[in-house]
Amino acid sequence: MPAKKQPIPSVWTRPRPQKQQPALSRAQIVSEAVKLLDAEGIEALSMRRLGTQLGAAATSLYRHVANKDELLELVVDEIYGEVAVPEAEDPARWRASISACAHSLRTTGLRHPWLTALLGHAGLVYLGPNMMRVSDRVLAILRSAGFPPGEADQAISSVIAYVIGMTGSEAAFLSLLARTGYTEQEWIEQLWPAAEQAAQEHDRLREEFAVQRGQDPVRAREENFVYGLDRILDGLQLRLDQLSGSR
Amino acid sequence: MPAKKQPIPSVWTRPRPQKQQPALSRAQIVSEAVKLLDAEGIEALSMRRLGTQLGAAATSLYRHVANKDELLELVVDEIYGEVAVPEAEDPARWRASISACAHSLRTTGLRHPWLTALLGHAGLVYLGPNMMRVSDRVLAILRSAGFPPGEADQAISSVIAYVIGMTGSEAAFLSLLARTGYTEQEWIEQLWPAAEQAAQEHDRLREEFAVQRGQDPVRAREENFVYGLDRILDGLQLRLDQLSGSR
DNA sequence: CTCTCGGTGCGCACACTGTACGCATCGTGG
DNA sequence: CCACGATGCGTACAGTGTGCGCACCGAGAG
Numbered sequence: 129m130p131a132k133k134q135p136i137p138s139v140w141t142r143p144r145p146q147k148q149q150p151a152l153s154r155a156q157i158v159s160e161a162v163k164l165l166d167a168e169g170i171e172a173l174s175m176r177r178l179g180t181q182l183g184a185a186a187t188s189l190y191r192h193v194a195n196k197d198e199l200l201e202l203v204v205d206e207i208y209g210e211v212a213v214p215e216a217e218d219p220a221r222w223r224a225s226i227s228a229c230a231h232s233l234r235t236t237g238l239r240h241p242w243l244t245a246l247l248g249h250a251g252l253v254y255l256g257p258n259m260m261r262v263s264d265r266v267l268a269i270l271r272s273a274g275f276p277p278g279e280a281d282q283a284i285s286s287v288i289a290y291v292i293g294m295t296g297s298e299a300a301f302l303s304l305l306a307r308t309g310y311t312e313q314e315w316i317e318q319l320w321p322a323a324e325q326a327a328q329e330h331d332r333l334r335e336e337f338a339v340q341r342g343q344d345p346v347r348a349r350e351e352n353f354v355y356g357l358d359r360i361l362d363g364l365q366l367r368l369d370q371l372s373g374s375r
Numbered sequence: 376m377p378a379k380k381q382p383i384p385s386v387w388t389r390p391r392p393q394k395q396q397p398a399l400s401r402a403q404i405v406s407e408a409v410k411l412l413d414a415e416g417i418e419a420l421s422m423r424r425l426g427t428q429l430g431a432a433a434t435s436l437y438r439h440v441a442n443k444d445e446l447l448e449l450v451v452d453e454i455y456g457e458v459a460v461p462e463a464e465d466p467a468r469w470r471a472s473i474s475a476c477a478h479s480l481r482t483t484g485l486r487h488p489w490l491t492a493l494l495g496h497a498g499l500v501y502l503g504p505n506m507m508r509v510s511d512r513v514l515a516i517l518r519s520a521g522f523p524p525g526e527a528d529q530a531i532s533s534v535i536a537y538v539i540g541m542t543g544s545e546a547a548f549l550s551l552l553a554r555t556g557y558t559e560q561e562w563i564e565q566l567w568p569a570a571e572q573a574a575q576e577h578d579r580l581r582e583e584f585a586v587q588r589g590q591d592p593v594r595a596r597e598e599n600f601v602y603g604l605d606r607i608l609d610g611l612q613l614r615l616d617q618l619s620g621s622r
Numbered sequence: 623c624t625c626t627c628g629g630t631g632c633g634c635a636c637a638c639t640g641t642a643c644g645c646a647t648c649g650t651g652g
Numbered sequence: 653c654c655a656c657g658a659t660g661c662g663t664a665c666a667g668t669g670t671g672c673g674c675a676c677c678g679a680g681a682g
Contacts, residue, residue: 151659174639185661187641192659196640248495248543255573264577271579278586279602280579285541286603290533293540296495297532319502326502330511332518332527339525355526356533362613363606398630421668434670435631443669623682630677639668648659 152184154192158202162240165203169303170242200246205256207243210236213265222273223361229266230291230357237295241303244296274368283364290360294353312345399431401439405449409487412450416550417489447493452503454490457483460512469520470608476513477538477604484542488550491543521615530611537607541600559592 160182165173175196179186193199212232214225237243263284270280305315320341327333340348407429412420422443423433440446459479461472484490510531517527552562567588574580587595 175641176639186639187643187662188660190641245492245495248492248547255570257573260573260577260580264580267579267583277582281583281586282599282602283606285544285599286537286606289540289544289603290537290607291540292543293536293538294532296539296543297536300495323502326504326507330507332514333507333511335524336514336528339528352529352532355529356536356607359530359533359610359614360537360603360607361610363608363610366609366613367606422670423668432632433668434633434672437670438630626681627679628677629679630675632675633673635672636670637668640666642665643663644661645663646659646661648657650656650658652653652655 152182152188152192154202157182157189157192157199158206161199161203162206165242166240169306170245200249201256204243204246205258207236207240208256208258208262210239211258211262213262214269215265217268217272219272219274222269223365225269226266226287227357227361229262229269230287233288233291234295234298234353237292237299238302241299241306244292244299245303247292247296274371276371283367286364287357287360290356294356298349298353316345399429399435399439401449404429404436404439404446405453408446408450409453412489413487416553417492447496448503451490451493452505454483454487455503455505455509457486458505458509460509461516462512464515464519466519466521469516470612472516473513473534474604474608476509476516477534480535480538481542481545481600484539484546485549488546488553491539491546492550494539494543521618523618530614533611534604534607537603541603545596545600563592 157178161173161178164178164181174186175189176186179189182189189199193202211229213229216225266284266287267280270283271277275283305312308315310318323337324334327337404425408420408425411425411428421433422436426433426436429436436446440449458476460476463472465472513531513534514527517530518524522530552559555562557565570584571581574584
């Protein structure tokens with residue numbers, strides 16, 4: 129078997145200098161990673177896979193990115209770039225602005241259900257430029273609404289914590305569906321007996337389950353989200369009234 | 376090299392039937408997994424490692440657990456078993472009860488900082504017995520407080536989403552510290568210049584950073600948590616007033 | 623007492639992961 | 653024209669989750 133796989137060194141087989149296309153760049157890598165994550169989920173993202181997707185070898189990526197973890201940090205900030213925060217800072221409409229921002233954060237999180245898994249996977253220092261942009265804008269809204277410097281930050285992390293928590297739970301469910309191939313309706317229907325049985329001895333839980341049954345799950349999730357958001361915004365409004373009252 | 380590593384078949388070298396100890400059990404595996412996770416974090420948990428910790432081979436674990444994922448589901452529910460929910464259902468004290476429960480959930484999450492990473496890693500169907508127990512108890516409190524059947528569930532997921540979101544962010548930070556070996560104070564001090572630079576062009580952010588500087592970080596995190604929790608509870612109280620008013 | 627049988631542990635193997643290292647090749651500035 | 657830094661890549665290593673089939677045990681049946 130003298131025929132080896134190594135290319136015969138000849139002018140004709142030698143790779144032509146067609147490498148004039150941009151080759152590889154950090155931005156391109158991150159963007160392709162997002163595409164791959166969206167298409168096939170978090171466990172499909174390996175350096176080799178991402179490499180072949182870019183027409184490159186796995187180890188080439190390391191010229192532009194220190195780690196897989198660093199790559200993931202970049203990916204997270206890239207996604208934060210999709211979050212829309214209203215510019216207008218009319219103090220009277222702070223509630224609408226924050227609400228819009230929260231909704232944007234949620235839909236972004238649901239559009240990329242793998243995001244929350246990355247957020248949990250620690251090591252993310254929250255210093256990416258897009259993340260900073262969002263924080264600064266939201267801060268502007270809250271400050272103009274009347275929250276003092278030290279408190280605006282607490283208010284913002286409360287809202288964000290809520291949105292991330294809620295969206296994370298939804299996203300986990302959605303990516304479970306994506307992996308198993310069920311629709312939301314099918315999954316609930318199939319899980320029903322197990323849930324009923326698990327809720328034995330828990331009358332209140334069963335009752336709560338029964339209320340949810342037959343609702344459109346997408347709408348139910350949305351209403352659930354809005355409910356909690358409204359409670360938080362109510363609470364913040366109350367605090368705002370206290371602040372302006374004591375001044 | 377005729378000397379192989381395989382044991383000489385003799386009565387003396389043959390393993391004595393000392394296997395009378397319980398050998399392996401699902402509960403033991405889960406408990407040891409938690410111990411390992413607490414001690415060395417999430418990336419130290421491999422089936423082989425867990426096996427040797429139990430004096431067993433990696434593949435033996437699969438007799439008691441279908442998957443690594445299933446093992447993690449069990450681990451999550453095990454941890455939910457540590458969450459304390461007050462029994463007393465005095466309707467007037469619902470706020471204190473929910474608050475206590477939220478604090479318990481938080482300290483549990485901070486005691487096991489790897490938890491939130493698991494929660495994000497989807498595939499967790501929320502049907503574990505301990506999880507159900509907690510939900511049912513909390514539901515009891517909210518129902519007795521005056522929330523109607525369909526709404527109590529929304530209220531509970533709002534609170535839980537907030538706690539998970541906030542705790543998750545804290546836990547990510549804590550496990551980052553654990554991995555790098557810094558104290559909370561040291562980390563902040565060292566990251567300061569980078570944060571200052573990243574917050575350039577974001578005056579409001581810099582101002583907010585400045586306020587936080589010099590605070591005790593542990594206390595600051597706790598106060599931050601309480602702040603948001605109070606806002607949510609205020610919002611729920613408000614809603615409760617609306618409900619009883621319109622009745 | 624023997625014989626079978628279901629449950630359990632384990633060695634091996636496979637496909638795959640992140641990434642360190644060193645070589646080959648390129649476009650560019652002196 | 654030459655040297656050099658930047659870039660891509662082949663190879664290799666240690667480690668991962670897990671399927672497979674064998675070895676063994678204690679218990680129940682004849």
